[in-house]
Amino acid sequence: MKQINNYIDSVFQNHYTHLEEVISSIKENGMPSISVSPSSGKLLTMLISISGAKNVLEIGALGGYSGICLASGFGKEGKLTSLELEEKYAELANNNLSKAGFGDQVSYLTGPALQSLEKLVEDNKRFDFFFIDADKENYENYLEYCIKLADSEAIIVADNVLAQGSVVDQEVKPKRYTELMKKFNEIVANHPQLESILIPIGDGMTISKVKK
Numbered sequence: 001m002k003q004i005n006n007y008i009d010s011v012f013q014n015h016y017t018h019l020e021e022v023i024s025s026i027k028e029n030g031m032p033s034i035s036v037s038p039s040s041g042k043l044l045t046m047l048i049s050i051s052g053a054k055n056v057l058e059i060g061a062l063g064g065y066s067g068i069c070l071a072s073g074f075g076k077e078g079k080l081t082s083l084e085l086e087e088k089y090a091e092l093a094n095n096n097l098s099k100a101g102f103g104d105q106v107s108y109l110t111g112p113a114l115q116s117l118e119k120l121v122e123d124n125k126r127f128d129f130f131f132i133d134a135d136k137e138n139y140e141n142y143l144e145y146c147i148k149l150a151d152s153e154a155i156i157v158a159d160n161v162l163a164q165g166s167v168v169d170q171e172v173k174p175k176r177y178t179e180l181m182k183k184f185n186e187i188v189a190n191h192p193q194l195e196s197i198l199i200p201i202g203d204g205m206t207i208s209k210v211k212k
């Protein structure tokens, strides 16, 4: 899986500007290097531009790498709302989105995402694209909130669903989140309100469309 992903990343390079700077800024600030892979980021951009999504919700901002990929898909017309636990991370992400020219199109809600999601439901907010990339323990809860907040035919993407191959390959050492992802994938695959597929790009992404 690693070899295939390295090949995809090297051939289909992600040429969006500012992404290298984001990676450097994450390192400089002593934050973990757990942004989406370049090709996963490119897939996010393409899904947004193909679907025409304009109102995007991200769960898990880190330093803004995926945020820039998402915003690059909607150009000047879209809006990104991003949920992040850590104030410091949201500040860096905001800085990086501003440097990339999306400063006035992004807003960050800090604190536990479950609280922010409850508030968005209370405020009757609606989104047409969701990206789940935060604590794995809450993926199931995040999925249900996304469905509550979704426009008809909205798209929901979740990252890390292959747990570095450990959901299927007995020779890969199980990760902390292997069983969580196995269960999450079953839920996504069989959810009555979703039509879904799993793409083995980066650490694996599920892509779901909310049924009409």
Ligand code: SAM
Residues within 6 Å of the ligand: 034, 035, 036, 059, 060, 061, 062, 063, 064, 065, 066, 067, 083, 084, 085, 086, 089, 111, 112, 113, 114, 133, 134, 135
């Ligand atoms: N999507 C980012 C990217 O590709 O650039 C990477 C996100 S990183 C894998 C996961 C992020 O989720 C971290 O920044 C972490 O602080 C955040 N996070 C973890 N638990 C959270 C929670 N309960 N609520 C909100 N954010 C959380």
